[in-house]
Amino acid sequence: MDKLVERIKSDGTVFPGEILKVDNFINHMVDPELMEEMGEDFYQHFHDKEVTKVLTAEVSGIAIATPVAKRFKVPMLFAKKSQSLTLGGNVYTSRIYSYTKEQHFNLRVSKDFLSADDKVLIIDDFLANGEALSGLVDLCQQAGAEVAGIGIAIEKSFQAGGEKFRQAGFDIYSQAVIVGFTDDQVIFAGEEDKD
Incomplete structure (x- = not known):
């Protein structure tokens, strides 16, 4: 997606350790017009997948996943990283490691909101x-839900994640x-x- 690439070139910042900071338009302060265009782009790629839910991880994926879900006219579901009294114990849970935060998290989704009837489009930043992504796929597998596709805003193709999931047969579309x-x-x- 050319507009996203150009925005990364103009406003992204590279940090040591091959970390790209895009917090001034994606994952801290959000450009809603760019998110809408990204949502439309993901819809155009996955429109034939009969998506019933859009799933992302708290927090940074929410801004991207919401316009995608709006375009598909389906709910957007985000996996929570923190336990709360309102979430309860009837959840699917997957443990992941965050390289940028240097800590482990549990991703949690209520069993009320994800089931074997769902065809899930996973969206992440x-x-x-x-x-x-491993955690989000694991949550779908625990629920028996089908992963209909995976939409990624920014992929670092020189790292192993994309290739691993493509070899496993997942349809991955990365915008940049x-x-x-x-x-x-x-x-x-x-x-x-x-x-």
Whole structure:
């Protein structure tokens, strides 16, 4: 998706450890017009999948997943990272590790909201090693739900996550694919040989 790539080039910041900071338009302060366009782009790719739910992880995926769900006219469900009294114990739970936060989390989804009748489109902001995605897929598998597709805003294709899930047969569509970093520059797929 060209608009997302251009926005990353103009407003993204590269940090040591191959970390891309996009908190000024995706995962802290959100550009709602960009989110709407990303939602439409995901809809165009997955429109034939008979999606019944859009699933993401708390917190950063919510802004992207909401316009996707709106376009599909289905509920958006997010896996909670924190336990609450209102969530109760009737949940599917999957443990994941966050590289950027350097800690483990439990992702939780109420069994009332995810079932074997669902065809789930998973949406997330980043795909690198695939930890969060593993947790979201695991939640669907626990429920017996079908993963109809996986939409990723930004994929770091030089890390193992995308390839692992593609080899497992999942339909993954990434809007911006990063093949590497040089100094403080992001190199996107198709730009590798440019001088």
